[in-house]
Amino acid sequence: MKKISVKKGEILQRKGELNSKVYKVHSGLLRSYSIDEQGKEHIFLFAPEDWIIADNSAKDVPSELYIDALEDTECEAINRDEDLVLEPLKLLKRMAVLQNRVIMLMSASAIERYNHFLKTYPHIVQRVSQKMIASYLGITPEALSRVKKESHGKR
Amino acid sequence: MKKISVKKGEILQRKGELNSKVYKVHSGLLRSYSIDEQGKEHIFLFAPEDWIIADNSAKDVPSELYIDALEDTECEAINRDEDLVLEPLKLLKRMAVLQNRVIMLMSASAIERYNHFLKTYPHIVQRVSQKMIASYLGITPEALSRVKKESHGKR
């Protein structure tokens, strides 16, 4: 359990690493993301102040996700087994977020996904680029741009 | 922590309920699913022998998922807070499954999703209908039928 300072753009953890930690963000903004076979980035999670971010692969399996900083960030690195006993309720909350995300990805259109994002991360919209948001939603930046334009009257 | 017998088709838990439990399957097959605004079913998880199934919404929030039996099932109902301390490693495993599912939903085509399913649930394919599998993959039964046909040579 030690404090870490990360500069914007720095990579905290890479896909394929085994010694994966859990990071608790005190200030700033981290994200986790995967890169698929075609080299495309998919943002898995944003972690602003007070959120916890981690790769959740089994402990003996190389991690699937990269974690890096979208802003200069102060955070705390915790061992995964410590995390389990330290903050069990936060863990349940993370499960809830993931569950909503799966349901959303299976049933929601582009615009519905965007609205879901606004609800999950009300304070992040101003801090990240459209490109990042699109990557989180699982659509292209072009599609996001279109969809926002079309919905101007409707919300 | 009590034993429960569920007949095929019986609903163990409904969307909107608050007293949500965690179920550990001893034999048979359970599933959890949501129903969206258009009345469409989306299977969230299959739980065959030895799996654990639950709605992961926050405890003070009505559950999002239905849970029912696809086969006659023997299982065990556990309180969510008990579950947390009883089997912390299984919980981490469930997180890993969810994480893979999100990544899959964001980046994979229909055929890739099907192959992913075969890997996650090697023994379930024979036990559930194409319709159920399609619902789990987030595609229509028609799309699944076509995609399997097209890939006959290729795998």
Add this chain to the structure above:
DNA sequence: TTGAATTCTTAACCTAAATCAATATGCAAT
């Protein structure tokens, strides 16, 4: 401050999968 580099928007076109519809197959209950 200026140039280079991302990012954003818009448009035209393309494609994977959804929808709609018809037929076929399998299964359960009497």
Add this chain to the structure above:
DNA sequence: ATTGCATATTGATTTAGGTTAAGAATTCAA
């Protein structure tokens, strides 16, 4: 066995979103 129902397959058509490309707007580094 026969009826009825859900499931599966196949085909025709539509559509949401992807791809490509080009210009405008922002950001960033020197």
